[in-house]
Amino acid sequence: MIANLPDLLTVANPDAYFFPGQLYTDPALLPLEQERIFRRTWLYAGDAAQLAPGQVWVKEVAGLSLLIVRDRDHQLRAFHNVCPHRASPLCTQSGVQSLKHIICPYHAWVYGLDGKLIGAPSHDRFPDTFDTPDFPLVPVAIALWDNFIFVCLSEPPCDLTKFLGDIPTALQGYRQPTTELVIQKHYIVACNWKNYHDNTLCDYHVAIAHRQTLNKVQGPIRHYEHSFGDYVNCLYTPTTPGWRADNAVLEHLSDRNRYGFLTFGMFPNLHLLAFPNGVLAWIQIEPNGVESCRVNLEVFAIPGFSTPTEILLKDFEDFMQEDMDLTEGVQKGYASGVYQSGMANHLEDRIIHQQKLIRQHLLNA
Ligand code: FES
Numbered sequence: 145m146i147a148n149l150p151d152l153l154t155v156a157n158p159d160a161y162f163f164p165g166q167l168y169t170d171p172a173l174l175p176l177e178q179e180r181i182f183r184r185t186w187l188y189a190g191d192a193a194q195l196a197p198g199q200v201w202v203k204e205v206a207g208l209s210l211l212i213v214r215d216r217d218h219q220l221r222a223f224h225n226v227c228p229h230r231a232s233p234l235c236t237q238s239g240v241q242s243l244k245h246i247i248c249p250y251h252a253w254v255y256g257l258d259g260k261l262i263g264a265p266s267h268d269r270f271p272d273t274f275d276t277p278d279f280p281l282v283p284v285a286i287a288l289w290d291n292f293i294f295v296c297l298s299e300p301p302c303d304l305t306k307f308l309g310d311i312p313t314a315l316q317g318y319r320q321p322t323t324e325l326v327i328q329k330h331y332i333v334a335c336n337w338k339n340y341h342d343n344t345l346c347d348y349h350v351a352i353a354h355r356q357t358l359n360k361v362q363g364p365i366r367h368y369e370h371s372f373g374d375y376v377n378c379l380y381t382p383t384t385p386g387w388r389a390d391n392a393v394l395e396h397l398s399d400r401n402r403y404g405f406l407t408f409g410m411f412p413n414l415h416l417l418a419f420p421n422g423v424l425a426w427i428q429i430e431p432n433g434v435e436s437c438r439v440n441l442e443v444f445a446i447p448g449f450s451t452p453t454e455i456l457l458k459d460f461e462d463f464m465q466e467d468m469d470l471t472e473g474v475q476k477g478y479a480s481g482v483y484q485s486g487m488a489n490h491l492e493d494r495i496i497h498q499q500k501l502i503r504q505h506l507l508n509a
């Protein structure tokens with residue numbers, strides 16, 4: 145715990161000033177962030193279409209190992225990857241595997257995909273009070289929006305509808321039955337997770353630092369429109385004439401959405417980009433040590449309609465490389481110890497919005 149955390153989080157005018165540098169460099173903050181931020185909200189966990197009945201997905205979420213399971217009855221469930229007998233991990237291999245049962249490698253307790261304990265070796269040598277229904281796997285809240293999986297480690301979980309805000313209404317009709325996950329990559333970046341989140345929320349730098357990449361999609365700054373909800377904020381920009389000339393758009397979208405590019409910033413570490421040609425992209429930033437983060441990129445598109453995958457990959461990698469260079473540079477600035485707390489331009493209001501939420505969560509023991 146940082147002794148002066150309340151001082152660091154308290155600025156005289158939180159509507160105008162950013163976090164001080166120490167909040168991006170102090171290793172004592174990470175366990176607190178896991179506990180008070182990541183384990184108290186909904187977190188994006190992936191595409192439900194990737195998990196067939198009978199499959200188990202071992203996934204690290206907020207520093208904890210989880211099993212996301214699709215039962216043979218198609219029901220999705222999530223459990224902690226911790227055996228109730230003596231705490232062994234149940235599945236040690238990450239990724240998706242097909243399993244009939246979940247068998248603990250330590251003493252071979254056998255669980256169904258519904259999390260119920262089915263049996264244990266040497267059953268007769270337990271005390272008489274041993275009863276399998278007393279030892280199910282520990283469940284984790286799981287919910288879907290548009291076939292995207294979210295998990296919440298807090299008990300009881302918070303309200304997913306409140307967490308998603310306007311997104312389900314705004315993006316109705318973007319994900320089509322033929323939409324597919326076409327790119328799934330991750331990048332290790334030498335910066336604090338909040339630094340990369342700030343950068344992805346920053347609408348001040350796009351016209352300057354992404355002139356040859358992202359700025360080719362977004363129209364001029366004077367047409368930017370921001371909106372703010374409880375946990376989600378949004379930048380709407382009209383697409384450029386050049387982009388419109390190269391792309392077919394989903395005709396059933398509203399006029400506004402057919403001509404616009406939407407970027408949602410979501411608490412605590414998530415971004416959803418929606419293009420009118422049916423491309424949806426998640427950018428999720430996970431802490432990986434205090435001065436390192438893992439940036440997960442998932443791009444969904446409609447094959448044969450949206451931009452071809454090779455072009456999409458190049459476009460995303462080009463602007464993300466620019467962002468990685470920027471954020472790694474900024475991280476060095478934070479680590480120098482000379483940076484205090486800078487003043488935000490209104491094009492950075494989405495950063496301020498998320499920093500207020502981060503501040504509230506960190507102060508709320
Ligand atoms: S720890 Fe899992 S069966 Fe003993």
Ligand SMILES: [Fe+2]
Pocket residue numbers: 343344349350354466467
């Ligand atoms: Fe950027």
